[in-house]
Amino acid sequence: xxxxxxxxxxxxxxxxxxxxxxxxxxxxxxxxxxxxxxxxxxxxxxxxxxxxxxxxxxxxxxxxxxxxxxxxxxxxxxxxxxxxxxxxxxxxxxxxxxxxxxxxxxxxxxxxxxxxxxxxxxx
Numbered sequence: 019x020x021x022x023x024x025x026x027x028x029x030x031x032x033x034x035x036x037x038x039x040x041x042x043x044x045x046x047x048x049x050x051x052x053x054x055x056x057x058x059x060x061x062x063x064x065x066x067x068x069x070x071x072x073x074x075x076x077x078x079x080x081x082x083x084x085x086x087x088x089x090x091x092x093x094x095x096x097x098x099x100x101x102x103x104x105x106x107x108x109x110x111x112x113x114x115x116x117x118x119x120x121x122x123x124x125x126x127x128x129x130x131x132x133x134x135x136x137x138x139x140x141x
Contacts, residue, residue, distance in 0.1 A: 019061045030130045032069065032093060039071070049076030049125075055134070066139050070123070071132045072096065077124035085137045087121070089113040093132030097124045 023034035033039070034055060042050045049072060056067040070078065071093070080099065089098075091111045098105045098113055099122040107113065113133075115121045125131035 021056075021060050023055060030093075032071065032132055034069070044079065046079035046081070047077065049073035050078060057139075062139065064139055065136050067134060067136050069132060069134055071130055072123060072125040073130060074125055074128050076131070078122055080120065080122040082118050082120045084117045085140070086117045087113070087115040088136040089115070090134045091132075092134055094125070094129045095127050096131035096133070097126055098122070099124070 021036075023037050026033050026035070032053075034053060037053045037055055039051045039053050042052055051071045053069040053071075054066065055069055056062050056065075058066075069092075072078070089112065091107045091109050091113070093109065095106065095108050098107055099120070100113075100115060101120055105113075123131075123133065
């Protein structure tokens, strides 16, 4: 089913019509929210598009897994750890994380950090 989720921003909070922000309360994650922009609900057969927001001092889990990530930074500044390397990123920077690569996103800054992340849909 094709669909459009209209974007809106309120101060530093990004939102999409019909998409709920889900605070991530998982061990190893701090001050993070996930929005599933395109996924199972929309009938996407091949990939999932998500938006993650990290509050100041927030971070994703330091992890590795089989699926790759395609990431577009769209809000604020942040830091990405890939393997043993750290990279500072800004809006419109693009990040590719290969499958099974150790990685983590973090926000050492005082403003929200947000990025679009696309992963293959598990079959």
